[in-house]
Amino acid sequence: MSTFSGIEMGKRSLFAHSQSIQTAGHNLSNSSTEGYTRQRVQLKATDPLYRPDLSRAETPGQIGQGVSVESINRLRDELLDTRIVAQTNQKGYWETRDSYVLQMEQVFNEPADQSVRTRMDQFWDSWQELSLYPDSRSARQAVLSRGETLVDSIHQQYRGLQGIRDMLNGDIEAVTTQVNDITRQITALNEEIVKVKAMGDNPNDLMDSRDLLTEKLSNLINITVDKRDVDEEYVIHVDGQELVQGRSRRVFELKSGVTNDGYAAVVWGDSGETASFSGGKLGALIGLRDGDLREEVQNLDTMTMTFVDLVNDIHRDGTGANGKTGLDFFTEQDFINNVAGNYDRDGDGAYDSSYIYRITGANVLNPREQIGLSGSIRLSSSSGTVDVPYFPTDMVADVVRRINDSGAEVVSSLDDSGRLVMKATTSSSPDNPDFVIRYMEDSGHFLTGYAGVLDQRGAEGAYSWDRADAVDALSQRNPSRSVSPIAHPAGWMEINPLMKQDVQSIAAGIAESDGTLHPGDNRVALAISSIRNTPVMVGDSRTFDDYFAEAVTRAGLKGEQASRSLDTQLAILGELHGLRDSISGVNVDEELADIIKFQHGYNAAAKFITTIDEMLDTVINRLKV
Template sequence: MASTFAGIEIGKRSLMAHTQQISTAGHNISNADTEGYSRQRVQIKTMDPLYRADLSRAETPGQLGQGSCIESITRLRDELLDQRIVAQGNQESYWETREKYYSMIEDIYNEPDEISVRGNMDKYWQGWQELSMYPESQAARQAIVTRGESLAESIQQRFKSLSGVGSLINGDIEGSVRQVNDIAKQIASINSEIVKSKAVGDNPNDLMDRRDVLVEKLSKLANITSDNRDSDEFMVHLDGHILVQGHLARGFDVEPVTDNSGYSKVVWNDTGADAHISGGSLGALIELRDVDIRNEIQSLNTMTMNFADLVNDVHRNAVGANNVTGIDFFSQQPFVTDASGNYDRNGDGTNDSSYVFRFTGTNRLNPQEKVGLDGEMVLSGKNGNVTVPYHATDTIEEVIARINDSDGEVKAYLDRNSRLVLKATTAANAENPDFVIRHVEDSGLFLTGYSGILSMTGPEGAYDFARADAVSSLRQ
């Protein structure tokens, strides 16, 4: 005969199970506004029955029902949707970050017309037009000087504005790196607590909600993916590298870039290797600073350098009202003050490089004349050096065009005195300096005795900027 207390026990279990359901419903309602909270549900199951293996089994059922009990309390969350949110979250923050900073860049270019680079350049050319009609007018001459100063000031102001945006982005990069490190440590700490809870048979729903919120926030900073291969080890990957593994978290450091820009680069703090981060607000910031802002500054510098060179080339060959010639209109301040271009590139106190912007040959050349020589020039390029051949049947003009059409970061032209000029451009690789000729070599005689730039042919007479006093390779 069953115990008289069996019915009481069944009722007690039912009350306890349904009381837990009511408590869980209250927990759900009270956390309706909690960030990242997932609604929880109590799963009810039948209590394991009692089995009576006695002599009465043949006449009565052998199992006695024991009512209901709680099987588990689970989160109602779509894990597939969570993975999609994490995978796509970085794209939204990436474009939001770019939009914010591009609005700032647009404000720089949409400056008032009367003080813009374009407006001042138009006024500058108008001044030359007026002087051409009244060359004896001192007022017209002074107007050109004043307008040239205004143009230079507007270019400097645009450069300072772009550099300021770059510095602001750099500060945001350093702040974002600290955020990534902090969130990664929090995820690793929560992973440890989750493992402990699961070890005693609990479902740490609230802890897992907190972890999901942190993972979603991290996905807005960088392109990450999460991986829960088993119940004991939750992993976060960033661009193919492990960022969090269980209770362990890696992180990043920022180190100054050795290019005098004042910027910082992101490296892994355990290996010191450069970190390549794409997507998310951090990836957008790095791309904005190292690509967009850098390209804008390079374009501005290229325009300014070529504009000043062309004006000076014409002005230098003209004769002033006082019969003086050979004077530049724009004064250019060299980045390196050493007469030979020697520069301490690695900052150890010893000159180890040569920074030279322009080579000018000593011989006058006729652009339509055939060179009558065969050989190959080796010039610094975007990714290593590039080879530019020349043949005996080529004219000077054709050789110059071949140099300029190559992928080399050295361009050529004939100045107003018909001398060959080799000029450096901006560098595609951020590790290389802008407007510095890095390598010039000639297997033949075009750059040596013909144009008068190098003193010797072959590798032994090559100019290479990666050493001090490299100008000794040039023809004096």
């Protein structure tokens, strides 16, 4: 053992306590730094002088060599971090939904005098007033004025919903860019961390930065972290797809023309496949834009299209006070100016599709009459087709109800004359157009000879939209039909300019075959006002009142769900963050106490070195031979 080994031992103690004091000071300096994890110096006894082999000196026991710094570690619970990452993506999801669903509720503006429902009630009331005074010009003026107010309210609600979708689209683009930027930073940190670890050091501050970025990323998308090899690989997955692996990463891109209304879809940059997100802010944004808000716009379009079609269908048969007849109250803008609905869908210069919105049978039916027929009606649905059976004991109303409850994207009803009406709804798939009857087939005779909709039974007589002149499959007794409208009727519906030019063009009654309009005839005004509570199938709703009640309820329940789920996630995360702070957070009092402790240790080590120095001085300089 060296004479100077005591000084070396004291030096190690000085370095160890000095490093401990510096680490405690580093903790104090970063007590307010986001994502910082407190660090601790791991001290160990230095290996003794002699090893247990044949070369060791014959001394009593091993001679200790003091203390040394083994490592500087972060106080981190990785299992707790995993739970926080998992809960953070849910917090980001519900936080985003809560914000945007609140905006959606404000667009509906219920209950309020300015809501669409209130304006429509006033519109029906004006027709009821006209039915009481069919010769009154002022009653017609009230119908026109309230009709204009209703149109403005529908336009305003449509613009509000579409405006939220535009905001969502902008946020999707911004968050996608943010995700790519965070993954770039994480991969850069991964590279630096691997280099530092290769030198035998612990890159604590770098790992803090990586963990903080990972937590921010989990707020944006639903991720899981897999540390396969603590020294080499740090892997991040999103919905089963690898996003980050060590120093490599995948990026997201925006691909236009994939979703309805020309919005861009988020796709994987290397494969072009649509990316899927089940949580996080980005998952909520995409779900709101392409799900909730799209559904609300489609529901508003369905209500508008049904409303316009029904009012025009009745008003067209009426005669105004000025003798004009055959006029629509609202303007209808067809998707294509072709009576057969033929359309060149693939753009090759030849008709290949038929865009038909409504088909009305040729025969008058009694809703309470038993049909005495059996068979099955096949209609287009969100997942292909759906079969609707009917039996001899069924009444006409039973078959109509069964069609409407089948989940088909076609609804049926009986018009005021008792004829069967088949109408297309909006499509759940963005690949299919809205308000287009895509398929209709009957294995029996209900839609053919009984209702007068189709000309032949079976597959050979089916109506299919994916060919030109598909209307040839309709009954030869010439059932009425209408071409599909252009996209978003809620955005373009207007009152017929002829009504505005001459309010007397508004029909209240129906003229006789010789053109005579009897004073007091109110059949048109009464029929239009009665639409209010008639089961006309506004999408999935039976009546217009049902539609408004369901729309408001749906928005309210979504808002309540988002608010409660957000409160739950905030409470869970609050507990998890509190637990992590108790483990990894910097306690100022504790660090100050440690500094005092290490300072005493440092002073003791210094005193030890001074003592050894005095001993050596005595031996070397003061002993006389």
